[in-house]
Amino acid sequence: QKEVEQNSGPLSVPEGAIASLNCTYSDRGSQSFFWYRQYSGKSPELIMFIYSNGDKEDGRFTAQLNKASQYVSLLIRDSQPSDSATYLCAVYLGNTPLVFGKGTRLSVIA
Amino acid sequence: GAGVSQSPSNKVTEKGKDVELRCDPISGHTALYWYRQRLGQGLEFLIYFQGNSAPDKSGLPSDRFSAERTGESVSTLTIQRTQQEDSAVYLCASSTQETQYFGPGTRLLVL
Numbered sequence: 001q002k003e004v005e006q007n008s009g010p011l012s013v014p015e016g017a018i019a020s021l022n023c024t025y026s027d028r029g030s031q032s033f034f035w036y037r038q039y040s041g042k043s044p045e046l047i048m049f050i051y052s053n054g055d056k057e058d059g060r061f062t063a064q065l066n067k068a069s070q071y072v073s074l075l076i077r078d079s080q081p082s083d084s085a086t087y088l089c090a091v092y093l094g095n096t097p098l099v100f101g102k103g104t105r106l107s108v109i110a
Numbered sequence: 111g112a113g114v115s116q117s118p119s120n121k122v123t124e125k126g127k128d129v130e131l132r133c134d135p136i137s138g139h140t141a142l143y144w145y146r147q148r149l150g151q152g153l154e155f156l157i158y159f160q161g162n163s164a165p166d167k168s169g170l171p172s173d174r175f176s177a178e179r180t181g182e183s184v185s186t187l188t189i190q191r192t193q194q195e196d197s198a199v200y201l202c203a204s205s206t207q208e209t210q211y212f213g214p215g216t217r218l219l220v221l
Contacts, residue, residue, distance in 0.1 A: 031208070036212075043212040043215050045212070046209065046211065049208075088152075092208040097143050097155060097210070102151070103152055
């Protein structure tokens with residue numbers, strides 16, 4: 001069974017702080033890793049993805065992979081109230097749909 | 111460019127009726143996915159189409175659920191004899207390779 005696990009939260013951080021979201025995955029053959037943001041009542045939107053060969057930074061967002069421990073992180077610097085949403089982690093195993101975690105709810109407190 | 115579109119955006123139906131939900135993927139995307147998301151819950155995979163291959167129906171919860179796709183374009187998800195537990199948002203996504211892009215969803219309410 002291919003699994004992606006996330007803490008459901010809520011994770012509460014003060015405005016301006018760094019929010020750290022984590023996700024663990026069960027399959028060592030995972031090839032790429034995705035972070036989606038889902039606002040309440042909206043559909044998931046892609047924030048960023050990384051391959052198994054490295055981390056990525058995009059503006060305030062950084063995705064990091066720890067292959068040895070099989071987890072992937074999303075760091076949000078200078079968190080804003082508008083970052084408050086549910087963050088979905090997803091893993092690609094090759095020739096299959098993405099396997100999604102259930103999401104972590106982030107609340108950024110002004 | 112145009113994203114994934116879904117219709118209707120909202121659907122209210124009575125228990126026992128059939129409903130049909132439509133998804134228009136991004137042009138050129140060979141793969142199409144349907145998910146169900148109940149209120150406050152995660153994404154529940156339903157079915158996956160990839161090109162001309164046989165669809166992966168492993169997520170369909172019962173034989174009341176079916177889906178079709180015409181070539182690499184429009185897909186319809188049909189729910190027969192709807193039940194109240196079918197009330198959810200039905201999300202469609204499409205992709206060329208691994209990156210999936212979601213439509214806005216159809217919010218289904220079964221009374």
